[in-house]
Amino acid sequence: MSSLDQRHPHILMQGQGIHLSGNPIQTENFSVQKTLRDGGKIRFKIRYSAELKGFCMLEVFLIRAQNGTQVASSMTIPNSGTTANVQEQEREFSLWEPGDYYFFFKMSSNNGTFYIEEYQLYWSAS
Numbered sequence: 001m002s003s004l005d006q007r008h009p010h011i012l013m014q015g016q017g018i019h020l021s022g023n024p025i026q027t028e029n030f031s032v033q034k035t036l037r038d039g040g041k042i043r044f045k046i047r048y049s050a051e052l053k054g055f056c057m058l059e060v061f062l063i064r065a066q067n068g069t070q071v072a073s074s075m076t077i078p079n080s081g082t083t084a085n086v087q088e089q090e091r092e093f094s095l096w097e098p099g100d101y102y103f104f105f106k107m108s109s110n111n112g113t114f115y116i117e118e119y120q121l122y123w124s125a126s
Contacts, residue, residue, distance in 0.1 A: 009122040010034055012042070013101075016118040020058070022110035027103045029065045034123040035095050042095045044075060046119045050084040052112035059108060062093060062121075065100035086117065093121065 013030040036042060048058065060075040073093035095101075103121075107114060 009043075009124040012121045012123055013103075014118070014120040015103075016116070018105060018116040018119075019113060020105055020107055020116065021113040022107060024104060024106040026063075027105075029100045029102050031098075031100050032095060032121075033098050035098055037096060038123070040123055040125045042093045042121065042123050043090055044073075044093050044119070044121050045088065045090040046075070046077075047086060047088045047117045048077075048084070048114055049086045049117065050079050050112060050114045052079055052083070054111045055079070055109070056111040056114075057108035058114050059106045060119075061104040061106070062095070063102050063104050064097075065102055071095060071101070 012032050012034060015027060018025055044060070046060065056079055058077040058079065062071040062073055063069065064071060071094065073095070075089065075091050077089055105116065
């Protein structure tokens with residue numbers, strides 16, 4: 001692998017266009033081969049907006065498809081206004097085992113709508 005390859009992130013999964021209003025949404029399964037065992041970091045990035053009537057959290061869980069167990073990492077995004085303009089959040093995820101996974105998006109209460117414009121799980125050398 002050249003040093004140029006090491007500077008660019010390796011996309012493990014990406015998606016877009018999810019409207020979430022009360023009912024949770026599960027993505028399609030995707031396969032992950034690069035993990036923390038390969039060194040580097042695994043990060044999850046999400047860009048979203050919201051129209052809310054009160055406090056509500058957007059919860060994102062990474063689930064192992066083989067047995068339906070949640071990976072130790074998740075992301076909780078609190079929102080307490082009526083509207084959240086486009087925002088972007090990013091956090092590290094602990095992903096040690098290769099295999100099939102899926103994301104589970106959930107709202108803490110049925111107080112409006114989240115629009116997930118784009119999300120991405122990626123591995124980078126540092």
